[in-house]
Amino acid sequence: MSDRPRIGAIARRLACIALGASLLSGCGVNRPLARRAEALVAQTRPNDIECARADHCAIDSPYMALAAQARAQSRPDAPAHYVNVIERGEDSLLLRVHLIRAARHSIDIQTFIWADDEAGWLVLDELAAAARRGVRVRVLADQLFSLDDVEWLARIARAHMNFEFRLYNPTFDDAVTQPIEFAASLLCCFSRFNQRMHNKLLLVDGEIGIAGGRNYENRYFDWDEEFNYRDRDVLVLGPAAGAEMQASFDRFWTHPRAAPLTRLNDVNRRLVADAGDPLPLQLPDTLDRTRIDVLRARATDFATIKQQFADDALRVARVDYFSDAPDKAARPDDPALLELTTHISGLLRGARERIAFETPYLVLSKRAREVFQELQQRPQSVKVLVSTNSLAATDAFYVYALSYKYKKRYLKRYGFDIHEFKPFPADAPAFVAGYETLPGGGNAGRYQRYGQAPLKRGGVRLGLHAKSIVIDDRVALIGSHNFDPRSDDYNTESGFIIHDPRVAARVRAAIERDAQPQNAWIIAKRQRAGLIGRLNNVVADLSTWLPLFDLWPFRYASSFELKPGCAPSPPRTPGFYECHVDVGDFPEVDLPLKLIYTRMVTAFGAGLEGIL
16 A cells, blocks of 8 residues: 555644644544533433424425426426526525425535525524424535534534534534634645535425525625625426435535534534533524514415416426535546536537526636637537626636636637626616615625725625526526536536526526626727737737736736617627727726736736636
8 A cells, every 4th residue: 555645644643733732632523522512412402393293384385286296297207397597696595494494304405605694594593493393404514614603503503403514524623714723724634625515405305406506695695785696596396306416415414524513623612611501592683683584474475485486487307416426526536526527518518509608707627618619619619608707796806817817718719708797787676686775885894805806986786606507598507516627626516407498598598688788898809900919919928828927917808888879799790899998907996906916816826726
């Protein structure tokens, strides 16, 4: 056997020791402490069931009738499913609360982020109530960005015997990663630390599921007062997709990286410290209870759910739930673990006429670049519409910087028709529930922590977070996959592939609306005539080719705004420049320092694509 695994283990242990006594307890589970915590939880958490009925007092739901229809209509060779595409954030939260209350047997959730705000606590409170009435509840959240309050995690551990909460891939066996632990993880165990569970799934009774791009945080559900996401989910019900969702969740739940709360040292210390006075799991007093109560009332209204959602569900045949293996990053050379990426590549290669592609981060993986270049080189090239974030709308300027670096490649080599989402799209009232009533946060406040650039004007900004592909109006892919190196090589991802022209048409229409001139700037070649223009392109190409020192400031492409009275047109059509005005590289952005940061990442960040 090779000595490399043994040497790696020794190196990691030495790195832990070097951190000093303050971190020694984090280099493994404190087993005596864990046993005490497990005993305390077993003794103190409630085990009584509030409802003796077979359905555990679930509310009546039109989706249960649809699920019964799907079961009756399905055959082994011809499955039946019902599908809702969910565009608005508050609609997605409303349906989640409704389905949790309608659950009769089980609720399983996977998520990348679980925040300490109204949306996060509303769903936690609903899950605890479902557990008390007899429903088995299991939650698996990625550790790095979920509930960084040990006291509340200890309360969740004691909430009810039917409520289990696990964290995926915890750092040094703690629920909350301290700054020194974050630094240590980069030094001693980067490959493991860098692999995150990016899956998003809500599964009720093993057959009704919601998957897409949304995490559990206000900004995903139109509830943030400064920044909200334009995202997309899909509700799918039916026995075939339900079985695939259940099998995927169970694989993650039983994986060694899925740690119960009582296997985390900081949670266990809190559990033992609070042994004599365990605190209940209840909504914090700081939350907006009025907003929560209004949504709860709507979620229990059968007529509202039926008329707005269930009656609009489309019956479709084939729906595939896709999900990576939990240990995908640990075995990068295993062909079986590349099955999802290979399948997506195959779907794209099957395109004949057009692709509508929406991603918040236009940084393509090597496999994606190869596929799109093949499509462009065909005798009859495939038209590719891309909807993505501008620097003003993105939540990650450093990722945008890498997209900015390769814009010429995207336009010329792959033939992309790129539209960058505006931070204040004209259609925002249609995208975000109650947009007109949100107070806004101006250019200051907590949105800065999202890695955003300050803007020239205030208000509630929006950013794209939807990840979708529509191929020839026949297949729609909607999920958590960003189609970038992280999604291909590091993170685990999930979502739906729906083979139905009506669903595809709905998703394509939504993407195209995001790309309309009132909502997005179009990216096109700058107008530079003559020898100076040609020389600039040569220098810019050379600068872009360099892995480092890409410092040339005069780029090939720019952002363009449609002039009033003109009809939208692609950049390669005659008269484009007469009807569009060049608004510069970073329209709406107000801070020169952020532009410098962006330029720096453009220059030096090419080797970090997979990490970013």
